[in-house]
Amino acid sequence: MMAQSTMRWRYLKQKIFFGVVRLSALIISLALFGILAYIFFHGFRAITWDFLTLSPTDSMTAGGIMPAIVGTLYLTVGAIAVALPLGIVSAIYLTEYAKQGRWVRIIRIGVNCLAGVPSVVFGLFGLGFFVVFLKFGSSILAGSLTLGILILPTIIGASEEALKAVPQTFREASLALGVSKWQTISRIVLPSALPGILTGAILGVGRAAGETAPIMFTAAAFFTAALPKSIFDEVMALPYHIYVLATAGTNIEMTRPLQYGTALVLIALVLGIDLIAIVIRSSMRRRKRW
Amino acid sequence: MENNVIIKTRNVDFYYGSFRALTDVTMDFEQNRVTALIGPSGCGKSTLLRLLNRMNDLIDGTRVEGEILFEGRNIYAPDVDPVEIRRRIGMVFQKPNPFPKSIFNNVTYAPKLSGITNKAELETLAEQSLRQAVLWDEVKDILSRSAMTLSGGQQQRLCIARALAMKPDILLMDEPTSALDPISTAKIEELIDELKRLYTIIIVTHNMQQAARVSEYTGFFYIGKLIEFNNTEKIFTNPAVKQTEDYITGRFG
Numbered sequence: 378m379m380a381q382s383t384m385r386w387r388y389l390k391q392k393i394f395f396g397v398v399r400l401s402a403l404i405i406s407l408a409l410f411g412i413l414a415y416i417f418f419h420g421f422r423a424i425t426w427d428f429l430t431l432s433p434t435d436s437m438t439a440g441g442i443m444p445a446i447v448g449t450l451y452l453t454v455g456a457i458a459v460a461l462p463l464g465i466v467s468a469i470y471l472t473e474y475a476k477q478g479r480w481v482r483i484i485r486i487g488v489n490c491l492a493g494v495p496s497v498v499f500g501l502f503g504l505g506f507f508v509v510f511l512k513f514g515s516s517i518l519a520g521s522l523t524l525g526i527l528i529l530p531t532i533i534g535a536s537e538e539a540l541k542a543v544p545q546t547f548r549e550a551s552l553a554l555g556v557s558k559w560q561t562i563s564r565i566v567l568p569s570a571l572p573g574i575l576t577g578a579i580l581g582v583g584r585a586a587g588e589t590a591p592i593m594f595t596a597a598a599f600f601t602a603a604l605p606k607s608i609f610d611e612v613m614a615l616p617y618h619i620y621v622l623a624t625a626g627t628n629i630e631m632t633r634p635l636q637y638g639t640a641l642v643l644i645a646l647v648l649g650i651d652l653i654a655i656v657i658r659s660s661m662r663r664r665k666r667w
Numbered sequence: 668m669e670n671n672v673i674i675k676t677r678n679v680d681f682y683y684g685s686f687r688a689l690t691d692v693t694m695d696f697e698q699n700r701v702t703a704l705i706g707p708s709g710c711g712k713s714t715l716l717r718l719l720n721r722m723n724d725l726i727d728g729t730r731v732e733g734e735i736l737f738e739g740r741n742i743y744a745p746d747v748d749p750v751e752i753r754r755r756i757g758m759v760f761q762k763p764n765p766f767p768k769s770i771f772n773n774v775t776y777a778p779k780l781s782g783i784t785n786k787a788e789l790e791t792l793a794e795q796s797l798r799q800a801v802l803w804d805e806v807k808d809i810l811s812r813s814a815m816t817l818s819g820g821q822q823q824r825l826c827i828a829r830a831l832a833m834k835p836d837i838l839l840m841d842e843p844t845s846a847l848d849p850i851s852t853a854k855i856e857e858l859i860d861e862l863k864r865l866y867t868i869i870i871v872t873h874n875m876q877q878a879a880r881v882s883e884y885t886g887f888f889y890i891g892k893l894i895e896f897n898n899t900e901k902i903f904t905n906p907a908v909k910q911t912e913d914y915i916t917g918r919f920g
Binding site for chain 1: 720722725727750751752753754755757758760762764765766767776777780781826829830833
């Protein structure tokens, strides 16, 4: 029989522990909502129809941010278009085809290291390789490729996890029917893994849309009123526009509302893309339950 | 049992890495008969079953010695495509493993990929296979429903139908009822009795009554060796080897 006081002490410890856990969750949510609310209250007054649909005017102290919205959309879609196929194919190789051993471990370590590289290094790499060496110039193409490499580790990691989560029995069942390995992967494994892969893509989108350093040297223009005509054109981009207004603008104090407004638009854009992906994912999950 | 042997093993050794799981197994499997493989856990019976359609190829670091002759040809010869072998030698697993697809698409999945595209032909094939697996009456009105909504026993019969849709010559069954309730088990056993008219069946089972009920021949395995292989009746009434008798009478296992 345990002494009453010991029991009480154990319950107390449990309470303290749960309290700490709850508090941590609360702090994290508060931080998130705090940032969102702060930006919303400072930025929402700047959001008008003109702000969303016009180009900046008066040396970027007035007017809208439409070119930056379009630019960020192009860059993000471009980055996903580069990284998603490449990432999925790499993950398929690593989990389905490659013989598990030292070689695969080295590749995985490489991918993880890539994830830890500071984004400005990606920017410099993009400048050196895509912009200068491949002569793409500062362009949507160079920026998308740079951002694509930046988010590649995220997408490979998520895709690998998603592929590994597909029950081995599905693969066995398919192969035992005399279906080839590639058909098994494309018809059974990939469709089952798609919701998980999409999660990786969502994270990638958020990162690609929000990064400033990688596009600073590879894609982003200080100011262009015109919309890009091809993937070899420079574009404005939301994060870079915020950076410019906040540090190098002609009148930093006066454009504060514009800066917050731009930040709000960027957040809304990322959340919007996430939302679409989440809806697609959950509808896929409903169909693929096991 | 000379004439109608469809698949046979000759001095088969099998290794997982350096661990020898099977030693010198030589067996003949007769056409349109049910052969049961019995023995305690880890005796190598499932390993042998998975060797017969090259499913062990999927495990890294395994090695086969000896020959497995299917219609006279060694299925481990370098020029043999394991995919081709698996089309002709189907398999049903211990746990029902339908795909997260509709019932219809589960059955027609492999035939479609092997080139049948005609919708009417696929529908006929699906009905035929589901009837053979005695599942048709239960699912004919819900073919587009997800296979995951079926009960465990129905799922297992669906897996049988799915294997039959490829019109295999041999059906391998790896403890097909061990995850099922007694009623579903009885249904599958009846089904096995029907299916042997058309197919050769090799079944691994932990349940000795099941082996006695469904099979014509029984092989008893112990620590990777085929200890005794004979008519089921002989094995269960008058085994020649002491170890077999000890096992079937439950003295060890």
